[in-house]
Every structure is written in structure tokens, then in C-alpha cells.
Amino acid sequence: MDAPTTTSADHGTSGGDGAGGWFTPRKKPTPAGGEQETEGSRLAGLRPLGRPAEGEPASGGGIPATSGSAGIQERIPDGGAPASAEAPPPQATVQQERVPPQRSASSPQASPDAVLIRQTMEEISPVADKVTSYFYALLFVRHPELRPLFPPAMDTQRDRLLKALLIAAEHIDNAPVLEDYLQNLGRGHRKYGTRPEHYPAVGECLIGALSRFASAIWDERTEAAWVRAYTTISQVMIDSAAEDELRSPPWWMAEVVSHDLRTPDIAVITVRPDQPYPFLAGQYTSLETPWWPRIWRHYSFASAPRSDGLLSFHVKAIPAGWVSTALVHRARPGDVLRLGPPAGSMTVDHTTDSGLLCVGGGTGIAPIKALVEDVAEHGERRSVEVFYGARADHDLYDIDTLLRMKQSHSWLEIRTVVDRQGLLQLPDAMREFGPWNEYDAYLSGPPGLIRSGVDTLRGIGMPWNRIRHDSVEELVAAAD
Numbered sequence: 097m098d099a100p101t102t103t104s105a106d107h108g109t110s111g112g113d114g115a116g117g118w119f120t121p122r123k124k125p126t127p128a129g130g131e132q133e134t135e136g137s138r139l140a141g142l143r144p145l146g147r148p149a150e151g152e153p154a155s156g157g158g159i160p161a162t163s164g165s166a167g168i169q170e171r172i173p174d175g176g177a178p179a180s181a182e183a184p185p186p187q188a189t190v191q192q193e194r195v196p197p198q199r200s201a202s203s204p205q206a207s208p209d210a211v212l213i214r215q216t217m218e219e220i221s222p223v224a225d226k227v228t229s230y231f232y233a234l235l236f237v238r239h240p241e242l243r244p245l246f247p248p249a250m251d252t253q254r255d256r257l258l259k260a261l262l263i264a265a266e267h268i269d270n271a272p273v274l275e276d277y278l279q280n281l282g283r284g285h286r287k288y289g290t291r292p293e294h295y296p297a298v299g300e301c302l303i304g305a306l307s308r309f310a311s312a313i314w315d316e317r318t319e320a321a322w323v324r325a326y327t328t329i330s331q332v333m334i335d336s337a338a339e340d341e342l343r344s345p346p347w348w349m350a351e352v353v354s355h356d357l358r359t360p361d362i363a364v365i366t367v368r369p370d371q372p373y374p375f376l377a378g379q380y381t382s383l384e385t386p387w388w389p390r391i392w393r394h395y396s397f398a399s400a401p402r403s404d405g406l407l408s409f410h411v412k413a414i415p416a417g418w419v420s421t422a423l424v425h426r427a428r429p430g431d432v433l434r435l436g437p438p439a440g441s442m443t444v445d446h447t448t449d450s451g452l453l454c455v456g457g458g459t460g461i462a463p464i465k466a467l468v469e470d471v472a473e474h475g476e477r478r479s480v481e482v483f484y485g486a487r488a489d490h491d492l493y494d495i496d497t498l499l500r501m502k503q504s505h506s507w508l509e510i511r512t513v514v515d516r517q518g519l520l521q522l523p524d525a526m527r528e529f530g531p532w533n534e535y536d537a538y539l540s541g542p543p544g545l546i547r548s549g550v551d552t553l554r555g556i557g558m559p560w561n562r563i564r565h566d567s568v569e570e571l572v573a574a575a576d
């Protein structure tokens with residue numbers, strides 16, 4: 097996970113003239129490691145933005161964000177520009193899963209700006225759809241030059257940008273995690289062609305939409321709070337994009353070199369990027385197909401970095417999943433995809449010798465396989481226990497690969513868990529073989545598995561900081 101860096105002492109959120117005033121962020125990046133937020137300012141009561149335990153009090157220690165963009169990490173949204181798979185999906189339930197419970201607007205720990213922002217959020221909540229429509233109408237009417245940055249069909253994911261911004265604003269008190277998220281977001285936005293001058297346009301339309309639909313409570317103070325929050329958000333994104341520009345391309349072209357249909361709807365796709373693609377086992381990327389331009393979906397790397405530079409992904413076609421269906425049923429060797437930057441911090445900590453409890457449900461086994469390879473390549477003899485769950489025997493599409501790995505590595509144990517009579521038994525199996533005192537857990541699969549897996553592990557006493565998983569929200573976004 098990137099270390100949180102700040103670009104100014106307060107990002108313009110504490111009432112000063114901030115990073116550039118009314119949506120006019122500075123253009124030059126501040127070097128990483130610049131001035132840090134000071135404790136005791138609006139950092140009080142920090143809480144990472146990873147998925148909280150159900151029923152966990154908002155003030156309690158949160159689960160550390162585990163993907164690169166952290167709490168609100170890259171599998172969380174893109175703000176400031178195009179709707180994308182990095183943006184939170186529109187499903188409200190999922191968003192709640194992704195974002196921890198907020199302190200109430202009247203909470204003594206919340207900063208004055210956060211209180212005003214949350215009051216606005218409460219006010220617009222019943223008319224969220226209207227706010228969304230109005231925001232985009234405003235944006236595209238006032239700034240038609242921005243329209244090409246968004247997918248041609250905006251209906252299914254049009255509100256991702258707005259949601260990203262609202263989520264970020266709502267978490268304005270959570271500076272370090274918010275920053276990590278926003279930095280990732282800023283980097284991820286380079287592939288859309290987002291430029292610093294686009295941010296003021298988005299900010300103005302955001303204020304325009306909010307002030308219209310929260311008119312009952314909107315006043316100068318509220319507007320000032322939003323302006324400060326948005327200035328902070330946009331500045332961090334702009335800085336991080338500028339820093340990233342010094343070392344990485346905005347995207348990579350990647351030619352499909354093999355397409356292996358493992359089941360009628362699951363393909364293992366291997367691509368060759370046009371230039372070196374640095375990443376870590378356990379991370380994921382965003383991927384765009386030629387058939388659905390500007391629609392990006394997330395997939396984990398299914399192998400640790402290889403000497404030949406090839407990357408592989410496990411893709412399951414799902415109904416109404418435009419990208420996944422195209423990748424499984426249409427993509428062929430020779431087709432060229434686009435890849436965004438790598439993200440995610442569900443990676444192996446090689447500074448410890450703890451065991452790894454790896455749980456992969458369905459195609460969620462992809463990054464688990466990469467993690468096992470990573471441990472093997474580091475020559476460590478750490479105990480690695482893999483639980484591989486599937487609905488039926490024939491859905492264990494990658495079991496042969498895993499069993500071959502087991503033959504070579506005595507420290508590796510593979511356990512398959514096939515659901516019987518519709519019962520999802522993977523969490524039970526984890527419990528049965530527990531308590532996993534000397535292990536770090538890595539969970540990968542459908543959102544329901546992540547939720548119940550975390551609950552199970554917490555229930556048998558595993559501390560938060562030993563449980564890693566990608567954002568539930570992004571998993572949903574990845575699945576369509």
C-alpha cells in the first residue's frame with residue numbers, strides 16, 4: 097500500500113486558502129514525503145476505510161484497507177473524471193459494505209466541514225438519482241469537451257464519478273486513508289486522459305447539483321465546506337497523477353497471446369504488455385476491451401510476475417457482464433486490450449514468516465495462485481494453506497495447477513470445498529481447520545465470501561490486521 101503522503105499541511109480543508117482556492121488546484125506535484133498532516137487536526141478519530149465488521153462500532157479500529165488504493169482504494173472509484181470500474185458500483189448495499197459506518201453528523205469527533213458534508217449527504221440521499229442525473233447533465237452541457245472521457249453508454253455506471261466524489265468528501269476526516277485512495281484514483285485517472293483543468297469543471301457541477309437538491313439546508317458555510325473538501329480531493333489526485341507521470345505510462349496495450357476456455361464460461365487469458373508492467377503478486381489491474389471502449393473492469397493477476405513479462409487473468413462470463421462476456425466468448429489471440437496501472441495491497445509480507453491462510457472462491461482463486469507462486473519464488477518455507485471453494489466439482493477449473501504446485505512444495509496444502517445442496521461451506525471449513533494463530537489470512541472471491549470469511553475469522557479470534565482482502569465493492573464492479 098502506498099504510504100500516505102500529503103501535498104500541503106491541510107489541503108485547503110482547514111479554512112485557509114488551501115491548495116489553490118475555488119477548484120483551482122495547483123498543477124505542480126509536491127514530492128512524496130512532503131509535509132504530513134498533523135495529528136490532532138482533522139485527523140482525530142481516524143478509521144481506515146476497509147470493510148468494517150458488521151456491528152463494529154464506528155469508533156473502533158477498522159480493518160486495514162488492503163488494496164493499493166486502500167480503504168477507498170482503487171477497486172473503489174475514480175473521481176474527477178470518467179465513470180469507470182474503479183468507481184464504486186451503484187448498488188447501495190455494496191457501497192455500505194465498502195464504506196465503514198460514519199460518525200453521525202453530530203458526532204463530537206467530526207470536523208465542522210465533515211458535519212456539514214454529512215448533513216448535505218443526508219439531505220440528498222432520498223433524491224440521489226436525481227442528483228446524479230442533474231450532475232451529469234450539468235457537466236455535459238457546460239463542458240461538452242468532457243463527454244468523450246466517459247463511456248458512450250452511461251446508463252449502467254454513470255454515477256460512479258459522483259459517488260466517488262461523495263464518498264471521498266464524506267470521509268474528509270480520514271486523511272491518511274482518504275489520501276491513499278485518492279492518490280490511487282488520481283493515478284488511475286491518467287488512462288482516461290483526465291487533466292488538471294478538468295477538475296474545476298467537475299467541482300462546479302458538483303456544487304451546482306448539491307446546492308440544488310440540498311437547497312433546504314444549503315448556505316455559505318455548507319458551500320465553503322464542500323469547496324474545501326473538493327479542493328483537497330482534486331489536489332491529491334492531481335499531484336498523484338503528476339508524480340505517476342514521471343515513471344509510468346497512463347496505460348499499457350496488451351496483446352492476447354492465449355485464450356484457454358476452462359469451463360463453458362471461464363477463460364484463462366494471457367496477454368503480453370507492450371512495455372514492462374511492474375506489479376506484485378496479489379494485485380489487480382483495470383482492463384478495457386476493444387468492444388466496450390472506456391468501460392474498465394478489474395481482474396487480479398493470476399500469476400506472480402514472470403520472467404517473460406506475460407500476465408494472465410481468470411475471467412468468468414456472467415449475464416449482463418459486457419466486459420467479462422466479451423473476454424470469455426469473443427477475445428482471441430491477437431486481440432489487443434488496454435490495462436490500467438496495478439493496484440491493491442493483498443500482497444505477501446516477506447518480512448515475516450507467518451503462515452498464509454489463502455481462501456479463494458470461484459475465480460477468486462486467481463490472486464491466491466499468484467500469492468502461492470510468490471512464496472515459492474522467494475524460497476520461503478512458510479506454511480501456506482489454500483482453501484479453494486466452488487459450487488460444483490467442475491467449477492474447480494484451476495485445481496490441476498494447484499495440485500501440481502503442491503507436488504513441488506511440501507509447505508503447501510490445498511483443500512477443496514465444494515458446496516453441497518447449495519450450502520456455502522467455505523467459511524465452515526476455515527473454522528474447522530482453525531484457529532490460525534500463526535497465520536495471515538488472504539480472502540478472495542465473491543463479496544459474500546469476503547463478508548462471511550472476515551466474520552468467521554474474527555469470530556475465531558483473528559485480529560483485523562491479519563486479514564487481507566480486496567474491496568468488496570470493487571469485486572462487484574469487477575464482476576460485470
Ligand SMILES: NC(=O)C1=CN([C@@H]2O[C@H](COP(=O)(O)OP(=O)(O)OC[C@H]3O[C@@H](n4cnc5c(N)ncnc54)[C@H](O)[C@@H]3O)[C@@H](O)[C@H]2O)C=CC1
Nearest residue numbers: 396457458459460485486487520522541542544545571575
Ligand atoms: N477474476 C478475478 O481475478 C477475481 C475475481 N474475484 C471475484 O470472485 C468472484 C468469483 O465468482 P464465481 O466464480 O462466480 O464464484 P461463486 O459465486 O461460484 O462462489 C465460489 C465459491 O465461493 C464461496 N462463496 C460464494 N458466496 C459465498 C457466501 N455468500 N458465503 C460464503 N461462501 C461463499 C462458495 O464456496 C462458492 O462455491 C466474483 O465476485 C469476482 O469478482 C475476486 C478476485 C479476483
